Amino acid sequence: MGTPQFAVPSLRILVNNEYDIAVVVTVPDKKQGRGQKVEQSDIKKFALQYDLNILQPESLKDPSFIDSLKALSPDLIIVVAFRILPKEVFTIPKLGSFNLHGSLLPKYRGAAPINWAIINGDAETGVTTFFLKPKVDTGNIILQEKITIDPDDDSGTIHDKLSELGAETVLKTVKLIESGNVIEVRQDNSLSSTAPKIFKEDCLINWNSGSVKIHDFIRGLSPYPGAFTYLNKKSVKVYRSMLTGIEAASSPGKIIIDQKKIFVCTNDKLLQILELQLEGKKRVAAIDFVNGMNKQSENTFIGNPFG
Numbered sequence: 323m324g325t326p327q328f329a330v331p332s333l334r335i336l337v338n339n340e341y342d343i344a345v346v347v348t349v350p351d352k353k354q355g356r357g358q359k360v361e362q363s364d365i366k367k368f369a370l371q372y373d374l375n376i377l378q379p380e381s382l383k384d385p386s387f388i389d390s391l392k393a394l395s396p397d398l399i400i401v402v403a404f405r406i407l408p409k410e411v412f413t414i415p416k417l418g419s420f421n422l423h424g425s426l427l428p429k430y431r432g433a434a435p436i437n438w439a440i441i442n443g444d445a446e447t448g449v450t451t452f453f454l455k456p457k458v459d460t461g462n463i464i465l466q467e468k469i470t471i472d473p474d475d476d477s478g479t480i481h482d483k484l485s486e487l488g489a490e491t492v493l494k495t496v497k498l499i500e501s502g503n504v505i506e507v508r509q510d511n512s513l514s515s516t517a518p519k520i521f522k523e524d525c526l527i528n529w530n531s532g533s534v535k536i537h538d539f540i541r542g543l544s545p546y547p548g549a550f551t552y553l554n555k556k557s558v559k560v561y562r563s564m565l566t567g568i569e570a571a572s573s574p575g576k577i578i579i580d581q582k583k584i585f586v587c588t589n590d591k592l593l594q595i596l597e598l599q600l601e602g603k604k605r606v607a608a609i610d611f612v613n614g615m616n617k618q619s620e621n622t623f624i625g626n627p628f629g
Contacts, residue, residue, distance in 0.1 A: 441542030
C-alpha cells in the first residue's frame with residue numbers, strides 16, 4: 323500500500339525478488355492542474371507496468387474494500403507512504419502488517435519526518451520498519467537503518483536516499499518475517515517527538531533567527547513545500563542557501579548585493595542565497611535573480627508582506 327514516488331523503490335524491489343504481489347492499494351486518481359487532467363499516483367503507474375492488481379478505495383473502511391482484501395488472504399500487508407490503516411484492515415494478514423517510516427522512531431512520529439529532521443539540524447536520520455498498532459507510528463520496531471545528513475543535503479536529497487534505503491529495509495524485513503526470525507523492539511515513548519504536517523504558513527522565513535537556523539529551515543523545506551519570504555509585497559521562495567560566517571552589519575532581512583551575489587542579514591551572520599523564485603516566475607540562480615531585480619536603494623526581505 324502506497325502512493326508517492328517514495329514508495330516505488332519498495333514495490334520494485336519486491337517485484338524484482340519475485341514476491342507474489344496479490345494487490346497494490348493506492349489512492350483514487352485525481353484531477354490536477356489548470357486543465358484538470360486526471361493523474362495517477364506514482365505507485366499506480368509503476369504497478370500498471372507490471373500488470374499488478376490494483377485497488378483504489380475512497381475509504382479504507384469501505385466494507386467492499388475490506389471484503390476484497392480478505393478474499394485475497396494476504397500473508398502480509400506492507401505500507402509505504404500511505405494513509406492510516408484502520409484496525410479492520412491491518413489485522414487481516416496472518417503474519418501482520420508493517421510500515422516503513424522515514425525516521426529513526428520513536429523520533430519524528432508523523433507526516434513530515436524528513437523535513438523536520440533537517441529543519442532541526444539533525445546530523446543523521448534513517449528508516450524504521452514496524453508492526454502496525456491502532457496508534458500511529460507506535461508499533462514495535464522490526465528494523466532500523468541510519469544515514470548521515472550531509473551539510474549540503476535538503477529534504478529532496480534525503481527523500482531520495484531514504485526511499486532507496488527504505489526499499490532495502492523492506493526486503494530485509496519481509497525476509498525476517500517469513501523466516502520467523504523477527505525480534506521486536508518496543509518503542510520508548512519517553513524519547514518520542516512529532517513531525518506534524520507542514521502547511522504554507524509554517525514556511526515563512528523569520529530573518530530575526532540565526533543564520534544556521536534559517537539555513538536549516540530553507541534546506542528542510544526544499545524543494546517542497548519551499549521556504550518563502552517577501553520582497554516588495556511579492557512572495558519569494560528560497561531553495562538554496564549557504565552559510566558565510568560573515569557578521570551581519572545591518573538589520574535582519576536586509577539584502578546585500580555584492581558582485582551579483584545575494585546576501586541577507588540574519589540576527590548574527592550573513593546568509594548567502596543561491597537559488598530562489600519570485601512569485602509568478604521560474605526558479606533561478608541568484609545571479610539571474612539579481613539581473614532581474616528593480617534598481618532601487620532599499621531591498622529588504624521581510625516576514626510580513628505589509629511590514
